[in-house]
Amino acid sequence: MENSAYLAQESLQQFLDTLGGFGTLHAPTWSESGVSLFAPVRSLDEIDLGYRRTQIPPKKYLFPFRDTFLEYREGHYRFPDGTSPATVLFGVHACDLEAIAYLDLVFLSEPRDPRYAERRAKLLLVGISCTPDEYCFCSEPQGSARCDLFLEAREGGFRVHAGTAAGAAMLGAASELLQEADAAPSGRAPSCLIPAQDPARAYSRDPLWDEFARRCVGCGACSACCPTCYCFDVRETPGLSGDGSRVREWDNCLFPSHGAVAGGNFRPTRLDRLRYRFLHKYCGFSPLEGRSSCVGCGRCKELCPVDIDLRELVAMPRGETEQP
């Protein structure tokens, strides 16, 4: 079986039906209140194929907002029972695929996070090419190797490429719907990642830092909607019969509580918290030091209520400096 094939637009519904055999199909759609999101879909007409970006990125499938991580019963902590269902996530853009690859680096390196690993093993990723809008700042890749299957829009359909054995299996199952691909893969897709920055930039006396600190309202939208933000807090709640559960929740470095310890706070000001975000996002924390995790999806730029764009602090290579 070839790893690439052509899928005509007319066959897309049947193709989705086939993908549904590999797990529950989720895709970009609209909520009742008009928010773009990934959610379960049954048919093609529920899918927003030309979507720009979902408000909440696909990290929610691997790392839910609130997750019972441990249970305490009969004198012992244990991992909760139960496994996650197989899911086919259809229609993921290259930036979000790059983000998942980053989260894999974080959570699947030793010591492997058991909850993340379990969910990741059950998640099949089907990417799709996109059209950048005014908020996007990626390098406009039209393909990605960070997924099982990638659909690149072509005249009247898609060029479908399998990047993994699971992707090849999906192609195999859909072989009756596919035609021979018209051309060979068009080289390696560029990465979405914004180049890593020098940590010294976080401590620079650039007046922009003070300006951002003055403007920031600390709402945390930039972090909540970021496909690579993964800071989590841990809470434990007691049950009524001596048992209890320990929950992990998304935390947010823009919140004052993020740097709090009993008796003090290591990041008391908004400036401290913005710098922390910059350091984590553009410089990387050990052991991913020197690695940026900004994939250019544009969510933070679109959602910030006071138009803060930390990338204005990013030293762009010569000739790429944005116009004011």
Place this chain on the structure above:
Amino acid sequence: MTAQALEPYLPFAATLVERRELSPDTALFRVAPEPAARSALSGFLPGQFMQLSVPGAGEVPISPADLPGADGTLELCVRRVGQVTTLLHQARPGQPLGLRGPFGTGFPVEEMTGCPVVLLAGGLGIAPLRSLLLHLVRNRERYGEVTLMYGAREPALMLFREELVGLAAAHGLRLYLTVDFAPEQAAGEYACAVGLLPDLLKGFRFDAGQSYTAVCGPPPLYRCLIGELTAAGVAPDRVLLSLERRMRCGIGRCCHCAIGTKLCCTDGPVFRLSELAGIPEAL
């Protein structure tokens, strides 16, 4: 023998064995890990930390005040400050607890061999430094002169005072105790100076070129002491600082404890001053 690795995400069971009050808000808790976990603790270094779980309340990072005993028990010196530590302070012997760890870097006790060591502790900072001190005392012949300077807010809050005086007498340690202020000092109590640690350090004569210094205390202490240590000529890679941050997971994932781009839980909590150069918020 290599210690058997434990599941780093899953607390193993432990039991509170006894508690000893050290001050109105601080106690020393002796905790017995379940037998299966004891081998994992055998490689413990002074300065490393454990994540202590109080079931139903949560987890807190604690640097043990001594290396695990021959019976496998750990001594944890804990002040009653937050929700978890308050519940721990209400616990009685027999209370089930949980432990994960050891995590992080400890003091480089092998590298320090043959050198004089100066320990500088402020307040509760004595807890992790006590484990280093006890290691130095038990291997006394392997180290040079050992000095402990320990400052507390007032005499009643000075932890381990009698024990430290006893250790100093038995093992030839130089011991300097100081309090920020002394309301009244009862006759017959051990004398301790009134003044701040940096002032004490100012007049202190020691072999700054050879010495390792280990510092642990409340955040404002570090800056003052580092000025004095640097002025005295201690090399930045021999100034060892045990730092505190909000370490939720202990394994570099939750990202609450970054210092610059380093993580306090995995790159620390013991850092060399030289590693913190260029990170203004570190100290």
